[in-house]
Amino acid sequence: DTAVSQTPKYLVTQMGNDKSIKCEQNLGHDTMYWYKQDSKKFLKIMFSYNNKELIINETVPNRFSPKSPDKAHLNLHINSLELGDSAVYFCASSHHMLNSDPDTQYFGPGTRLTVL
Amino acid sequence: QKEVEQNSGPLSVPEGAIASLNCTYSDRGSQSFFWYRQYSGKSPELIMSIYSNGDKEDGRFTAQLNKASQYVSLLIRDSQPSDSATYLCAVKRFSGGGADGLTFGKGTHLIIQP
Numbered sequence: 001d002t003a004v005s006q007t008p009k010y011l012v013t014q015m016g017n018d019k020s021i022k023c024e025q026n027l028g029h030d031t032m033y034w035y036k037q038d039s040k041k042f043l044k045i046m047f048s049y050n051n052k053e054l055i056i057n058e059t060v061p062n063r064f065s066p067k068s069p070d071k072a073h074l075n076l077h078i079n080s081l082e083l084g085d086s087a088v089y090f091c092a093s094s095h096h097m098l099n100s101d102p103d104t105q106y107f108g109p110g111t112r113l114t115v116l
Numbered sequence: 117q118k119e120v121e122q123n124s125g126p127l128s129v130p131e132g133a134i135a136s137l138n139c140t141y142s143d144r145g146s147q148s149f150f151w152y153r154q155y156s157g158k159s160p161e162l163i164m165s166i167y168s169n170g171d172k173e174d175g176r177f178t179a180q181l182n183k184a185s186q187y188v189s190l191l192i193r194d195s196q197p198s199d200s201a202t203y204l205c206a207v208k209r210f211s212g213g214g215a216d217g218l219t220f221g222k223g224t225h226l227i228i229q230p
Binding site: 033035040041042043044045046047048055057090103104105106107108109110 | 150202208220223
């Protein structure tokens with residue numbers, strides 16, 4: 001299936017731990033994103049990344065860092081997890097080319113992170 | 117600061133009626149506008165995108181954009197119980213590329229009553 005996939009689907013961990021969430025897209029897209037959806041369902045951009053630029057939302061703590069081993073992957077690494085990091089994290093991707101909708105973003109299924 | 121405002125609802129509409137969802141945005145530089153549908157526990161799914169002033173129709177869905185008023189709306193005709201979901205309005209500053217993400221509103225919870 002062509003899609004945006006994320007692992008794990010659920011992640012439960014203790015405060016202070018370091019964790020990573022993986023994202024892969026097989027859509028041939030050139031731009032990937034990480035969004036955070038909080039307990040009130042507010043969806044907020046964290047990072048945007050393509051092979052030319054990384055855009056970081058200024059409100060994101062530097063404990064969060066995106067890592068992209070190649071165009072199809074954008075992983076999210078979180079250091080020193082805090083209670084407030086509990087949320088659903090969505091990866092998304094898009095492709096900018098002629099003759100298609102260049103701004104449509106396709107979302108992964110989400111990773112529900114719970115910090116205890 | 118870029119903001120997107122939506123009425124959180126719930127908006128309750130009888131089955132078969134027209135559901136009207138509204139959204140305003142603060143950044144006059146916004147170029148691309150989207151409506152996503154999100155079922156509980158699922159990821160956002162694109163319903164409509166619109167880039168120019170006026171109406172855009174796709175099946176039972178019509179998106180309307182008025183850049184002068186900084187206003188976007190979504191009409192759902194012949195509402196079905198399966199349309200019950202949270203509808204997220206999203207805007208993007210640059211169209212046609214650029215690695216900037218979407219700015220979302222907090223969503224409107226729509227309930228279609230059988």
